[in-house]
Amino acid sequence: MKVMEIIGGKDLTGTIRISGAKNATVALIPAAILTDEEATICNVPEITDTDALCDILKALKVDVKRASESVVINPKDMENIEIAEEYSKKLRASYYFMGALLGKYKKAVMYFPGGCSIGARPIDLHLKGFEALGATVKNEKNKYIVEAKELKGANIYLDIASVGATINIMLAAVKAKGKTVIDNAAKEPEIVNVATFLNNMGAKISGAGTSTIKIEGVDYLHQCFHEVIPDRIEAGTYIIIGALCGSPLKIDNLIPEHLDALISKLEEIGVDLEIGTDYVITNKKDTYKSTTIKTAVYPGFPTDLQQPFTVLQTQCNGKSKTVETIWENRFMHIPYLNKLGADITVKNQTATILGPTPLKGDDVVATDLRAGAAMVAAALKAEGKTTITNVEHILRGYESIIEKLTSVGAKISLKDV
Numbered sequence: 001m002k003v004m005e006i007i008g009g010k011d012l013t014g015t016i017r018i019s020g021a022k023n024a025t026v027a028l029i030p031a032a033i034l035t036d037e038e039a040t041i042c043n044v045p046e047i048t049d050t051d052a053l054c055d056i057l058k059a060l061k062v063d064v065k066r067a068s069e070s071v072v073i074n075p076k077d078m079e080n081i082e083i084a085e086e087y088s089k090k091l092r093a094s095y096y097f098m099g100a101l102l103g104k105y106k107k108a109v110m111y112f113p114g115g116c117s118i119g120a121r122p123i124d125l126h127l128k129g130f131e132a133l134g135a136t137v138k139n140e141k142n143k144y145i146v147e148a149k150e151l152k153g154a155n156i157y158l159d160i161a162s163v164g165a166t167i168n169i170m171l172a173a174v175k176a177k178g179k180t181v182i183d184n185a186a187k188e189p190e191i192v193n194v195a196t197f198l199n200n201m202g203a204k205i206s207g208a209g210t211s212t213i214k215i216e217g218v219d220y221l222h223q224c225f226h227e228v229i230p231d232r233i234e235a236g237t238y239i240i241i242g243a244l245c246g247s248p249l250k251i252d253n254l255i256p257e258h259l260d261a262l263i264s265k266l267e268e269i270g271v272d273l274e275i276g277t278d279y280v281i282t283n284k285k286d287t288y289k290s291t292t293i294k295t296a297v298y299p300g301f302p303t304d305l306q307q308p309f310t311v312l313q314t315q316c317n318g319k320s321k322t323v324e325t326i327w328e329n330r331f332m333h334i335p336y337l338n339k340l341g342a343d344i345t346v347k348n349q350t351a352t353i354l355g356p357t358p359l360k361g362d363d364v365v366a367t368d369l370r371a372g373a374a375m376v377a378a379a380l381k382a383e384g385k386t387t388i389t390n391v392e393h394i395l396r397g398y399e400s401i402i403e404k405l406t407s408v409g410a411k412i413s414l415k416d417v
């Protein structure tokens, strides 16, 4: 078992470079099978979620080559075989193979996807979208068989602006006959990145990044070269760490507009920020003003930054609140923050944080990916040693986290125990 050990209380100085976005990469890799030619995706983060998707490609007999920061995918000899349960369960984003295989072969067979236990995480909207395009869905225990004689464009209204359903329906619809309109589509930058990739291959998608996406089906998608956008959640995590420990800390290679909601909250509580065209520099302060955040779909405050942000709220003066509206189970980090010295109570979907409280190292658990990021942020601020278990969650989403933090002065290591 691997654990992360952090000796906290150190100032962090230097530059951290942001990697390609996990939540774009995990859709781009399955999307690449929609062509029969070669797709090169660069700025791909080296995280275990990338490895898991490449393993699925290999199981489907797709040729996959990884060079530094890029993945070259050639599906010319691919076979549409059932995706085994062990692969489907490895990560949430395996569900993008449903849309991509349905789009390409009119048939997909796989199992219910895995991922962090942050809520029920149903896929009903994905399946309803496939059905609207003409597919039938059979569900035998955990196995899904989705198939269609022909996919036909349709008007689809999403009851919830779901990131996964928006992308999955796009993947199935790019080669359907006629026009598909997705209303109440999610607007996250990762969706725009995937739509750009598909358009570079010859798809006809307009409106990505707005709540109405239109897709004119095409017969053939060709080879292409594409770059993954910077990871706004990784960037936000390190900016929060900068507000806690930066002296100064520069977070480089990001798109500040993708972080507007976070930046405006940081400004509100008084964080010292310099915002450049593609970087943010932060300097820690002793305390901040308290604030309330409420998670929402993009461009609202991202649920994926809520957990790291609560660590910053422990250093705010007075009563702060965090209201989680996307996932039912995203406060699993709170008992561990309290173990480190925070004063937080959770009622229903709201955490109330009283601060400022000094943090002191202890043994904690990364219960999910962003809870793990919150543990890292808290441990860097805390005096003394913190040991984090279940670190595989963190390694799923943060490329070279040990190296990046070590390079700016953190005392952090991974140990086999």
Ligand code: EPZ
Residues within 6 Å of the ligand: 023, 024, 026, 092, 093, 116, 118, 119, 120, 121, 122, 123, 124, 125, 126, 127, 160, 161, 162, 163, 164, 165, 186, 303, 304, 326, 327, 369, 370, 397
């Ligand atoms: C994506 O999950 C991200 N994952 C999540 O990031 C992120 O938290 C989430 O979007 C919201 O921003 C990936 O991109 C791989 P949703 P996704 O469908 O697509 C409900 C991280 O830490 N819903 O937008 O699965 C659902 O239960 C991860 O990087 C349905 O009811 O999220 C939730 O309440 C965790 N039925 C809400 O919609 C459906 O069919 C939003 O989920 C689909 C979703």
